[in-house]
Amino acid sequence: MFGDELVRHDGLGDDCVAPCCAVCQAPYSPTTCLFKCGDCGQFLQCKACCLTRHELTPLHVIKEWNGHFWAETSLEVLGHGGFPCVFPDQQVYKMTVIDAPIIHQIRLLRNAWYPAMVTDPATCAIFKTLEAFRLYNVVGNMNVNDFVNAMEQVTDATASTGMKWLPDRYKQVQRMTRQYAFLKRIKRAGRFHDAAGVDATELRECAVRCWTCPQDGRNLPPDWRNVDPAFRFLYMLLLAVDANFKLKNRIRANEIDDPPLGPGWSYWVEPQCYKRHLKSYVAEKDMSTCIAFAALLQKDTRMTTGLCASGVGGCVCARHECVRPNGIRDLRKGERYVSCRLVLDAS
Incomplete structure (x- = not known):
């Protein structure tokens, strides 16, 4: 049946x-x-x-x-939000619309969709698709390539065999999903409601702070500074710093210009300020009294030639493992203390 x-x-x-x-x-x-x-x-x-x-x-x-x-x-109906266009063009352009799990090719220009480009866009994705990928990426660790390939298979299973042509929209989806995630972050931080505009956002303003760590004026009693010395540990902020040396980045001759979105607004340090900080301590000699601190002892022997970043370091609250605002940065030459100092000051 x-x-x-x-x-x-x-x-x-x-x-x-x-x-x-x-x-x-x-x-x-x-x-x-x-x-x-x-x-x-x-x-x-x-x-x-x-x-x-x-x-x-x-x-x-x-x-x-x-x-x-x-x-x-397909439905090739020209319009804006389902209604006729008030300024129609003499030439009708075909638009590729990414609506998970289908990739459409229609002739509709405006229907509350996100364009891949601001000048003569030929590709757009609906907000539902961008939100779906954002959750798939955060929860399921799905990348853009797998997401696009899966939609191509659902749209037409013969596309992978070459029997039917589908437009390749990998780069466009990658750009749109990155921009959408950034817009969601500054939206949740309330930056769209500032009369001064989004450009007035200050450093660390879009980061979500640990809701349990002690914060003066937020979750501490007014007289916490006058507490008995035996109970001061209750209001102590515990931080931990660690690094991942597998996240290397090599210097490339054909490096593309890829500026960050909202530099320093959340968890990564502001790159220009960080570079100036490192240049001020080029000849600094790190000292350690801990014989087990192998990462610091081997900083000069690690292979760092040809690397613009030898790893990534981060600062988190030791109790709850939440990343601190401006708590992540690239390592220029191993796990030097100078790379951690700016992050600890920001935290």
């Missing part, structure tokens, strides 16, 4: 005897095509009723009955 239900949707189902539009009862003929929408339901629609019904839903997947089987088609 389940198999019969799966097969009946490949044909006309209960309408195989006298197929007609379920809305206006227009009968099927070679000149009067019938359509069905998998998002609206399995009922049949004529062309006029289908276009009228989908004025506000241009991304629904439409199939046309060609007399033998259902063939995929």
Whole structure:
């Protein structure tokens, strides 16, 4: 019975005897095509009723009955949010819309979608798709390449074999998802409500601070400085600093200009200030009295030639492992104390 239900949707189902539009009862003929929408339901629609019904839903997947089987088609309706464009162009451009898990190619220019470029965009993604990838990336550690490949397979399984062409939108999706994640971060920080504008954002203002660590004026009693010395440990901030030397970055001759979004606004240190800080301590000699501190003892023997970053270091609260504001930075030459000093001061 389940198999019969799966097969009946490949044909006309209960309408195989006298197929007609379920809305206006227009009968099927070679000149009067019938359509069905998998998002609206399995009922049949004529062309006029289908276009009228989908004025506000241009991304629904439409199939046309060609007399033998259902063939995929598209809704090419020009408009803005489902309504006619007030300044239509003489030339109609085709737009690639990424609506997970489908990649559409339609002729709609504005419908609350995020463009890949601000000048003559040819690709956009709906907010639902960008939000879905943001959660897949954070929760499931999915990368952009796997996300795009999966959508291509859902759109048309023959695309990977070369039988059907689909536009490659890997770079565009990578750019849009990065920008969207940044916009969500500054939105949640309340920066869009500042009368001075987003550019007035100060360092560390978009970072989420540990909600349990002691913070003066937020979760500490007014007289915490006058507490008995035996209980001062209750209001002590404990920090931990560690590094990952596998996150190296080599110096490349063809390095592209990739400026950061909101430098220093969250967890990474502001790069220009950090570089000036390192230049001030070029000849500093680190000293350690701990014989077990191998990372500091080997900082001069580690292979750092040709590296613009020998690793990544971070500062977290030791109790709850939350990253401190401006608590992450690149390591220029091993785990030197000078690389940690600016981060500890910022925290």
